[in-house]
Amino acid sequence: MPESLTLVALLVLLASAAGLAIVLRSAVAIEKLMAVQLLGTGGAATLLLLGAATAQPALADVALLLVLLSAFSCAAFTLGEGEDPGDAAKPDEPA
Amino acid sequence: MSALALTSASLFGLCGAALVGIGLFGIVTNPDLLRRIIGFNILGAGIFLVFGAVARRGAAMGLGGDPVPQAMVITGIVVAFAATALAVALLRRLASLTGSATFDAATPAPPPRSDA
């Protein structure tokens, strides 16, 4: 059983990482962000499977953190996206 | 189990060594300072993985690893984050003041040597 769970974990990880690998080389920034999101969820799934495989229930806590913070980088990303260099309002250095 | 743990620890140790090399390369060759800061983070990750490998090798007494290096890594990660934050703040201020994210003078950090 642990062996099969590890195998499935490997598959999930490979599936998430494969998307990232291909997207990182070619596409636009948004798609990279999407691939990172996929890796976040995939990573959480991988951790859950590994935790079950190696009887380390604490790994679920790590997965919990990953999903909690996965929207976080997305939010940070959108901040740089809203304003163009020409925007009058510079949120960080108001005149 | 112990033979397996050993191999896995060495594997991550080697990964740490590789990351140290990659991080150093990034720090030395990248003129863009934000990218250099990222290079520092990769270097740090490599160093911490070496610690992690050391910790894993020290698994004993029913523990998955030696807790002392693990605790050091936690301290190290937080310090590295603080360093990143300070560097980023300096860089942002530098860019606001000078409009450049590189050292203007053409004096790059010399590559660290492993002699002496």
Place this chain on the structure above:
Amino acid sequence: MTPAYAATPGGLLLVLAVMLPAAAALVMLVLGPRHTRVVALIALALGVVVALATGLQLVRSQAALIYVLGNWQPPLGVALRADGLSVMMLAVTAVVMAATGLFARELFGLDLATADGRLATSFWILLMGLWSGLNLVFVSQDLFNLYVALELLTFAAVPLVCLDGRGETMAAALRYLMFALLGSMLYLLGAGLLYGAYGTLDIRLIASASHHGPAMAIALALMIPGLLAKAALFPLHLWLPPAHAGAPAAASAVLSALVIKAPVFLILRLVADIAPPGSAAVAGQVLAVLGAASILFCSVMALRQERLKLMIAYSTVAQIGYLFIVFPLAGVGDGTTPWGTIAWTGGALQLTSHALAKAAMFMAAGIVAEAVGHDRIRDLGGFGRVLPLTATTFGLAGLSLMGIPPSGGFIAKCLLLTAAAIGGHLWLALTILAGGLLAGGYVFRVMDRALATPAQRLALQRPIPLRLEIIPLVLAVLAVALGFLPLAPFGLLQIGRPDIALAVLP
């Protein structure tokens, strides 16, 4: 098994030396800008008392002070230990810190509008952080704890460099941060390798290991260059001149006089206390070559500087070089004990006199810049006539840097020269002589301007109170007075050395 460390009376003083400034920084943060200066001055006074008490305790017990934190014996816990050298460093640090504190109080007091402002408040908090880190470097026995100490120094020193908020100083601070971070990371990596090989990071326990694998050599090859980047030895000195020259005068004084001594001290501990003799000898040779190159190259660079503070900063790199040529002169790594040699005493004297003289010089340069509004050496003609005390300070400090009698620097360089002659290190002897001549060149260049009679009298932009000028003068006089000191007190430096003889084999 008997514990490796037994706490000694007065060991708690070492804890106080580290924690007092740290606690002061916390109090300052809470109380806010208006009370910062008062808290700083109280902490400075207490810190000096602690340093004094530590020295007295050392003299009384004639043995190293030891404290085991939380009573957790190494290797699991961390021990503090202060031998003669450490106590000397604590004392020098306390003296320079106290002088810097008083100087900064006067300097920031010149302009009441900004006395509680961003620059002054940040300065006081960072100064306390710096002091805590320095003291920890001098007393800690644990390599990872020393990493934390190095980071305390980095995080306190880097913002000090760019307190004036100009673009150039930002760039200087960022470059300093990058060198310092690279240095700490290489150091940390080396510490990790040592832990992997020895299962401990306690200096004494590592030193007492009988067998050394490749980990030791590689770890030293990572840690020493890392520390060199922080100590700004040639050719890793590029960050130092802009950083030290751009900082406010009071900050430059501690940075140049003390902060770069911390990595030097650690290198000494690594090479002399941990490294097996063979590696130590090789490392000593390489360090001496770099030190000699530092003396020659950076002295020439100092001669060519247009600005006073840059000149002093280059002089710092040159003077640091002398500390590294001590390694072969004292015979580190050739099986003899280096602690009793004249080169060892000379090195310690050089370290002390440079700390005092360089702090005095940077403060003097700060006064000149404050009074005249710039520090272009060419346009300083006749500043000795309007600021006679400051010019005297500069001259006295210069005597020590050049190694002209009577001064602490003279005795130091004389001892080193003698050691080089006795040991047959002709090239080092020549380097010391050449370094002295070059230092004479750059000091006289400034003194020449100080004593010149310009067509029109140099205009002071603001009056300089006497108290401000006296503080650096006292430091400069101390640097000279070291030359009159009998060498006997330097016997204290041997207390607690070597560390290893006391160690218990596991």
Place this chain on the structure above:
Amino acid sequence: MSLVFDIALVAGLIALALHVVVTRDGRGAILGFIAFGLLLGIGWARLASVDVALTEAAIGGGLTGMLLLRAHAHLGREIAPEAMARGEPRRWLAPAIASGLVALALGAVVLAFPRPAPSLAPQAVAALETTGLGNPVTAVLLAYRAIDTLLEKIVLILALVGVWSLSRDAAWGGASQLRPAVIPEPLVFLARVLPPFGVLIAVYQVWVGADLPGGTFQAGTILAAMALLVMLAGLRPAPPTQARALRAMLAGGPALFVLVGFLGVAVAQGFLSYPEAIAKPLIVGIEAALTLSIAGTLALLVAGPPDKAPAS
């Protein structure tokens, strides 16, 4: 099978690191680095260091990414595109060889570590009893090597003072402006819904940290992330840095730590030792105070120097 998994993971880590270092696209490098942090978290789980995995997931996968992305956006606004243009290509051969040699030497040392590996695990476990804790990592952080943790807090405070000192004179003591010009609606939703979960998880982390993986660093980081989210969505403004309550919170954790440390001189076996009977409550209390301090410090480090003049 687990070895295959580890090999795949390590290969992914190295490939991502290489990509991050060599890619020309700055933002792509940051996204790659965030992904790298996620993989690294899994790596730490594989190394059976769950405490580290939690820290890495929280900091590497969360805060660092936000810090870098904000910085990138800021630099994009401040720097004229022509100044971004690359100069002549850097020499890369010599650095590549030098870095490669360092990596090789390190690899050799890693493979040549002594066997059996030296370990402090037995001593750490043996001493656990006197601390009343169940998690040896927490015991190292708060008892055996408490001095490192305490001084590291001072390091964080110094970093924050340093970051604050970078503000303009007029803005010093004021607040950072985190709120962007345009706030997307979903972000506001997220900032309303996520923080309760985050606070719950943080409390849980501190609570279990005494006996199970978790603890003050992880909890502090989560709280910092939640606070940032709320400020980014404009629900609450960032606090002015001169606020006394804020400063008391920042200094409170380490100050309590120092006080308990000196209490040990009086009632236990010296600085930073705990009386055995009340060791665990003392440690958990310190952890709770430290968590708030860490949360505040980390959040404000990400927020950056103040840029609005203080009210008074």
Place this chain on the structure above:
Amino acid sequence: MGLTEAFTLVCVVAGAILFLAGTLGLLRFPDTLSRLHALSKADNLGLGLIVLGLLPLQASLMGGVKLVCIWLLAQLSAATATQLIAGIAARRKPGA
């Protein structure tokens, strides 16, 4: 192999396949919005199936609750992230 284990394996493998499908969608669909759709499907169902499969293995109730929480949080994050990304894509379209 018991019934529970079979159930676990089936669910978990199905979840892994969904992750694969998500990646394929990311690669094969023509425009950003449909890729986004594929991504959120993978997130929702893939993780959900894996959580479902692992539930019977949990020793304690607490563990089970935690797993469900993870899934719920992932739902929440994924939904917001998708909207955020869609927002960026929509804003960018006119300009690009």
